[in-house]
Amino acid sequence: MQQTDRPAPSSFHVDHADIEKLVPAAHEHDRKRKRGREYLLVSIVRDLSTIVFGVLLPIYFLVYDRPPEFSVQLPAVSGLDGTPAAPGGGASISPAFDVALRVGNGRATGRCYHDGEALVTYAGFTVAAGRVPGFCVPGKGAREIQFQASAGGGGVGLPEHVLDRMALERRAGATLLDVEVKLFRRDDGSGRPMWIWCGLRMDGTTQSPSVAPCTVLGLQNWFSMKLYA
Structure with a gap:
């Protein structure tokens, strides 16, 4: 009886070289997925921080x-009358202001503010200077600080x-003074300066000008030099 040749049964063969190629690829895929999750988390935190900052910051300042x-x-006000000097030599004044x-x-x-310095100017010329005493203003409150400035x-x-x-x-009742x-802040411990500018209109007599509002430029730092010697 003739025996028919049959194909040998196939056997399962593992190629170690292929496995070595697949393992790094799998690890790289896992790293990419991990980086993707981390990037998504960072993006969510960043967007939430931007939203919270954009909402809370205006509320904080308001x-x-x-x-x-x-x-x-x-x-x-006194001493604004000039004292004549030599011909062509100009004149001098000795003003004093409360x-x-x-x-x-x-x-x-x-x-709260440590203290401050003040100038009274006319047409760009400093005509008086003085020191502002330190003071505090309570929350939701008001206060008046009095000081003198003189030449x-x-x-x-x-x-x-x-x-x-x-x-x-x-004489026209339109003297413009600045x-x-x-001021130097004390409440936050920074000592940051705050610049205040006020423009006043004074009549032709010694009558005091009406109350004039001031412009606050708190975000602009002045030079460290004093306003006056």
């Missing part, structure tokens, strides 16, 4: 850290045309 409101008045700085604090917590014993020399302009404006105040 409700909690509202900037203070300042106004100023000069209850007493200054009332009023502060309104709109935020819930108090504000000192030597007076202030002004060009003749500036003095003539001042005399003309005083009060600049530099």
Whole structure:
């Protein structure tokens, strides 16, 4: 009896070289999936942080850290009459001002300032200087701080045309003075300066100007130099 040749049964063969190729590929796939999950998590946290920051920051400034409101008045003014000098040499004045700085604090917590410096200027010329004492304003409260600014014993020399302009404006009841105040914060421990500018209109007599609102430029830092020596 003739025996028919049959094909040998196939056997399962594992190629170790193929396995070695597949294992790194699988690991790389897992790393990509892990990096993808981490990137998604970071993106979600970043987007949530942006939303929270964008919502809470305006609320913080509107409700909690509202900037203070300042106004100023000069209850007493003297010494604006010029003393003539030699012909063509201009003139000098020796002004003195009683200054009332009023502060309104709109935020819930108090504000404190170490001290400050103040200038009174006319047409760009400094005519008086003074120091502002340290003070605190309670939360949701107001306070008035009084101090003096003067030209000192030597007076202030002004060009003749500036003095003539001042005399003309005083007769017309339209003398324009600027009060600049530099305060140093104490409530946050930073000592950051705050610049306050106030423009006043004074009539031709010694009557004090009405209360004038001030512009607060708290985000602008001044140079470390003092306003006056």
